[in-house]
Amino acid sequence: MLSIQNLHVSYGPIKVLKGVSLHIDQGEIVALIGANGAGKTTLMSTISGLLRPQSGEIKFEGQDIIKFPPDKIVKLGISLVPEGRQIFAPLTVLENLELGAYLRSKDKKGIKEDLDKIFSIFPKLKERKNQQAGTLSGGEQQMLAIARAFMARPRLLLLDEPSLGLAPMVLELIMDSILELNKEGLTILIVEQNAIKALEISTRGYVLETGRIILQGSSNELKEDPDVIRAYLGKDYEEITER
Amino acid sequence: MVTESRIEFLSPDAWGQWHTELLQSVVNRVYTRVPFYKNLLDKEGIDPSQITNVEMLKLLPFTTREDLANHYPYDFFAVPLRDIVRIHTFKSSQLSPIVIGYTKRDLEIRRFLAIRAFNVFGVRPEDIVQICLDPGMSMWSLELKEAAESLGALVIPPDPLRAKDRIKVMRDFKTTVLITTPSYGLYLLSIAREKGLGPRELSLRVGIFIGETLKDKDRKELEKGFGLRAFSIYGIMEAMGPVMAYECRDSKRLHLALDHVIPEVIDPKTLEPIFNGVGELVITTATTKANPLIRFRTGDLTKITYNVCECGRTTWRIDPIKGRSDQLVNVRGIKIDVGLIRRLLTEYCEGYEPKFLFVIRKKEFLEQIELWIAMDPQIFSASLPELHLWIRNLETKFKDYIGISCIVRPVEKRTIAPFLDRNKDIVYLDNNEINSLLL
Incomplete structure (x- = not known):
């Protein structure tokens, strides 16, 4: 569905992505894990057209989208849920969701159907649909951000750090709803510092280290990989002979 | 996923993407973790990001058995020793032996490759697998034994028995799968014939031949004499284990484990890649964690076939080994x-x-x-x-x-x-x- 080859992205003189290649097949949940500053968010922003890469190739269903503006990429079916949620705080939950469907605002019937679907996956949002989004809890705001992205009827959902700042209980809820959306046929790329959580819900994963992918595999094998466990626990490689 | 065999049927395009990803991540890994490769790449002025696709493999230096021995003990390890669960040692022509380590995952992959081939050969939990290999091939025996055991088969590993007694055991325990070298297989067949034992008296169904090239004439002889279906497997112990490639039911060429290795064939003299001819097999072990090898020169002469096999698998195939390019x-x-x-x-x-x-x-x-x-x-x-x-x-x-x-x-x-x-x-x-x- 999405294939990326040799993506190079810099912020000024600082190279953030140094030749990243990865792919996502239809129906998969793919996790991209890595430490802070590895380039995870940069990759997400580049896929959604918010950042221009120096070089490389991003193909969505065979079409090269590297020069497309963000709105065109959304129209093609790629939606980003950015880190830190960025919902419209003064607007109500419902208004936020309707804004998510802005690009297809004439499709009243479809929007209604999607809202019903969303409210069944996130009953909390239904309860609070007329409440101002800014008054929601962190977890509810995250749900809203995901739901809003879903309203654009994406085929590929990019989730940037959905676990950020959430209590463990709420996190479980969010993860369950991501699985639920995947069952609805949505393909998902999830970026997480909380590697274990991301690998629990995904089918495959990639490990990004300072702008380069150093490991990939099924989520089950990555979860047990000592490298991943160490990276997650923040240990390093200095003592290679230590046993 | 590692337990899937669907991957052997990927489209050629998908293989391209797959290999680019695998190659880049292994190069990134060795560059940051393996002193030998870091020094070599720096010396040659190669940055890992120059490896934009599989064709760029040619930029990378080769790894030889001498390199492995000369960088004994630790210079080839990509993980700390605490992640390593087994170390194999090999003789070398240099002053030090060759040492190859395996993480738990590396061993799982090797076992998985053997099981995948066994499945294609029709080996089942009901089977009785007798392994007859020389003590010099004990590591091969060990890995094949583990794979057959985890399939649930009954395994008779090689014991220091006389050939006569091995045949006796084969008859009395109704061995259904024989794993051996072609030459030892022929030797066993001659003993069986001396004792008047043939397909009727024996229960053999599958023969798995390893270590030497299975010639057509010998294959016919073994199949007829034992009443079995012969398959050959190919592997090298330094990388990927005994079943890096295997014969499917439709072809006498061997399917490579393309999901774990990136193979090439080179001219052993000029070291230039050869795309449609016989040369030395060179492999890059892309999923190996403990000792990933970049462009490892196997010394075995063969040819790669890239087209889709009759069985539907898209994995590239190698011809049976035609000889050696070195002094082994x-x-x-x-x-x-x-x-x-x-x-x-x-x-x-x-x-x-x-x-x-x-x-x-x-x-x-x-x-x-x-x-x-x-x-x-x-x-x-x-x-x-x-x-x-x-x-x-x-x-x-x-x-x-x-x-x-x-x-x-x-x-x-x-x-x-x-x-x-x-x-x-x-x-x-x-x-x-x-x-x-x-x-």
Whole structure:
């Protein structure tokens, strides 16, 4: 569905992505894990057209989208849920969701159907649909951000750090709803510092280290990989002979 | 996912993406973790991001068995020792042995590759698998045994039994799957025939042949004589284990584990890639964690076929191995380095290197090795008991050094001169040729 080859992205003189290649097949949940500053968010922003890469190739269903503006990429079916949620705080939950469907605002019937679907996956949002989004809890705001992205009827959902700042209980809820959306046929790329959580819900994963992918595999094998466990626990490689 | 065999049916385009990703991540990994590769790439001025696709493999340096030995013990490890669960040691022609480590995951992959092939061969939990391999191939036995066991089959690993008794066990326990080398298989067949045992008396169904190239003539003989379906497998112990490639039911070419290795064929002299012809097989182990190898020169000569197999698998296939590109000789599945023999002799003769010929003789289907040493004043002793002792000690040393027994024969210089003049220090001879030379 999405294939990326040799993506190079810099912020000024600082190279953030140094030749990243990865792919996502239809129906998969793919996790991209890595430490802070590895380039995870940069990759997400580049896929959604918010950042221009120096070089490389991003193909969505065979079409090269590297020069497309963000709105065109959304129209093609790629939606980003950015880190830190960025919902419209003064607007109500419902208004936020309707804004998510802005690009297809004439499709009243479809929007209604999607809202019903969303409210069944996130009953909390239904309860609070007329409440101002800014008054929601962190977890509810995250749900809203995901739901809003879903309203654009994406085929590929990019989730940037959905676990950020959430209590463990709420996190479980969010993860369950991501699985639920995947069952609805949505393909998902999830970026997480909380590697274990991301690998629990995904089918495959990639490990990004300072702008380069150093490991990939099924989520089950990555979860047990000592490298991943160490990276997650923040240990390093200095003592290679230590046993 | 590793337990999936669907991956062998990926479209060629998907393989391209897959290999680019695998290659980049392994290069990134070795560049940041393996001192040997970091130094080499820096020296050549190669940045990992230059590897934009599989064709760029050609930028990367080769890895040889000598490199592995010369960087003993730790320079090839990509993970800390605490992640390693097994270390295999190999003889080398250098001063140090070769050491290859495996993480738990590396061993799982090797086992998975064996199981995947066993499934294609139709090996099932009900099967009784008898492994008959030389003690020199004990590591192969070990890994194949583990794979067959985890399939749930009953396994009879190689024990130091006489061939006669192995046949007895084969008959009485109704062995259904035989794992052996082609030459030992033929030897067992000759013993079975002597005892009047054929397909009717034996229960063999599948034969898995390893270590040597399975020739068409031998395949027919084994299939007819034992009443089994023969499959050959190919692997090298330094990388990916005994089943890096296997024969499917539709082709006599061997499917490579393209989901774990990136293979190439090169001209062993110019080192340039060859795309449609015979050359040395070079592999990059892309999923290996402990000791990933970049462009490892296997020394085996073969050809890669890229098109889709009749069975539907899109994994590239190699022809049965056609020979060696280096000084390693394959005897009964065991690789022997002639350089190592030379070193042994020089050591044994205290710095003097006598002229010698390494003779591989076929005896009752099995190859036996002999070392013919030209007697000259430097080493010759007129005392018969002394000479006798000199020979016996050398034989003992040979076994210890090379890991396989050998007959040492003192010969006159003129006996071996015709071979040495043609720059041949290894020859294959049959009994008649040997007799006429020694008379």
